[in-house]
Amino acid sequence: MQPARLGARTWCFVAATLLGILVLAPPTRAQAVLETPQQTNERIKTLSVSSRTAQRDYVIGRGDVLAIEVFDVQELTREVRVSQTGTVGLPLVPVRLRMTGLTEVQAQQKIAEVLEANGLVSHPQVTVSVKEKKSKPITIVGAVAHPMVYIADRPVTLLEVLAEAGGIANDAGDSVIISRPDQSVPGSTNDPPEIGPEDLFGVPAPPTASAGPSAAAPAGEPPALTNTITVNLNDLLETGDARNNMALQGGDIVTVPHAGIVYVLGAVSRPGGFVVTNDRAQLSTLKALALAGGLSPTAKKNQAVIIRKDMAGQQHQVVVDLGKILKQETEDVRLQASDVLYVPQSGSKQALLRAAEIGLGIGTAVAIFRIGR
Numbered sequence: 001m002q003p004a005r006l007g008a009r010t011w012c013f014v015a016a017t018l019l020g021i022l023v024l025a026p027p028t029r030a031q032a033v034l035e036t037p038q039q040t041n042e043r044i045k046t047l048s049v050s051s052r053t054a055q056r057d058y059v060i061g062r063g064d065v066l067a068i069e070v071f072d073v074q075e076l077t078r079e080v081r082v083s084q085t086g087t088v089g090l091p092l093v094p095v096r097l098r099m100t101g102l103t104e105v106q107a108q109q110k111i112a113e114v115l116e117a118n119g120l121v122s123h124p125q126v127t128v129s130v131k132e133k134k135s136k137p138i139t140i141v142g143a144v145a146h147p148m149v150y151i152a153d154r155p156v157t158l159l160e161v162l163a164e165a166g167g168i169a170n171d172a173g174d175s176v177i178i179s180r181p182d183q184s185v186p187g188s189t190n191d192p193p194e195i196g197p198e199d200l201f202g203v204p205a206p207p208t209a210s211a212g213p214s215a216a217a218p219a220g221e222p223p224a225l226t227n228t229i230t231v232n233l234n235d236l237l238e239t240g241d242a243r244n245n246m247a248l249q250g251g252d253i254v255t256v257p258h259a260g261i262v263y264v265l266g267a268v269s270r271p272g273g274f275v276v277t278n279d280r281a282q283l284s285t286l287k288a289l290a291l292a293g294g295l296s297p298t299a300k301k302n303q304a305v306i307i308r309k310d311m312a313g314q315q316h317q318v319v320v321d322l323g324k325i326l327k328q329e330t331e332d333v334r335l336q337a338s339d340v341l342y343v344p345q346s347g348s349k350q351a352l353l354r355a356a357e358i359g360l361g362i363g364t365a366v367a368i369f370r371i372g373r
Contacts, residue, residue: 037275037368041145041167043237047245048159057103058153061135061250062086066099068111071125076115079131092120100135104128136250140165143172143256157245158231161254170368171275173259174234180227181251260337261368262288267300267345269293272367284332285325288341291369298346301326306333307340 060066062084070076080088086100090111097114099107108128115121136152138161145166150156158176162168229246233256236244248254261273262283270293276283285306295301301323308316322343324330335341 037168037170037172040237044159044167045163047237048157048163056154057105058130058133060099060102060104060107060130062100063134064099064130065132065134066107067127067129067131068108069127070111070115070121071127073121073124076121082135093118104130138248138250139253141253141255143169143258145169152248152250156248158248158254159236159245161248162256168233168256169258170273171258171261172233173257173275174232175257176231176233176236177255177257178229178231178246178248179253179255180229180249182227262335262337263340264288264292264343265340266304266343267296267298268343269296270369272369274369283335285320285322285335285341286332288335289322295322295343296345300344300346304341304343306335307342308336309338 060082062082064082065079066082066088067079068077068088068090075091078090080090082088082099083096085096087096087098089096093114097111102110108126111128112124112126115124115126133151133153138150138152138156139148140150140161141147144162145168148165150161150164158178162176231244231246259275261275263273265271268289270291272292274283274288274291285304289295299322302321304320304322306318306320308318310316318333320333320341321330325332
């Protein structure tokens with residue numbers, strides 16, 4: 001009998017050890033990790049600060065307003081806006097000067113050399129400063145706290161722009177779509193070019209044989225959005241990989257798509273709204289109950305109700321027997337965005353009578369959870 005008792009003790013010890021390992025083991029990527037949108041936005045702020053790029057001299061672009069001052073020559077001191085062709089005009093200068101792609105120092109050097117080479121000013125002292133930076137707008141739209149147009153006066157990353165927009169909204173999806181203008185046109189690079197001899201006299205470059213009226217886009221029209229980049233938001237926040245935190249360019253449109261929220265209320269362990277962005281197979285009642293921590297002991301499993309609005313905004317209710325679904329006696333029910341799965345408690349009023357009360361509570365007292373991997 002003694003070996004049998006030793007075997008039982010050994011089995012209890014092994015079982016306790018395995019239970020401790022399962023409890024203390026960190027969640028794997030295959031497991032769902034819940035966090036609030038506030039926690040997600042705090043991570044965005046933290047990562048954006050750590051990924052801030054080094055400051056560089058601002059590169060002049062189309063639409064910028066330049067303050068040009070020529071010492072002791074009042075006629076040439078003025079404010080000018082860079083045209084859509086990337087040039088500015090100055091009095092007495094026979095041609096327009098190209099400013100796009102230059103820094104402030106390079107612009108004032110170029111203007112000084114052109115003035116002196118054309119015999120307009122002897123030993124000119126020129127100062128150029130960008131008074132209004134309008135050439136590098138980055139538009140952030142979609143499921144963000146504050147949609148905005150961010151004027152990038154320096155190189156910025158995706159996380160920095162999301163942080164400037166106040167972070168993501170409660171119903172933000174798990175991806176970010178970046179629409180980028182065609183960068184194949186000349187002069188689209190952000191690196192300042194060298195000043196060549198052709199700039200000294202303001203002589204425009206000769207046209208190529210293939211150039212024609214249809215070779216360039218009409219003046220004033222924005223470039224076509226031809227490049228679309230999709231970044232997985234969860235991978236970006238979890239890994240912090242610089243390859244996911246891509247650098248943005250002027251003209252980029254950053255879109256955070258909306259995702260549906262499914263609410264689980266009533267007799268469950270963790271009531272709230274769940275942003276299901278990683279579940280490609282669509283959420284069901286069983287999956288929603290798992291996210292909500294399961295049913296409480298006082299739940300009326302056979303009187304649960306799904307509250308759903310149709311396209312006209314009318315509210316409908318569908319009774320669901322969770323007991324039969326848990327026993328696999330009936331088919332699981334798929335949920336849609338904005339559905340409310342309400343599980344009444346034993347002794348409470350019927351769920352159908354509480355539908356209006358449930359609707360009033362959503363958005364004010366319901367915690368929202370995002371689902372990570």
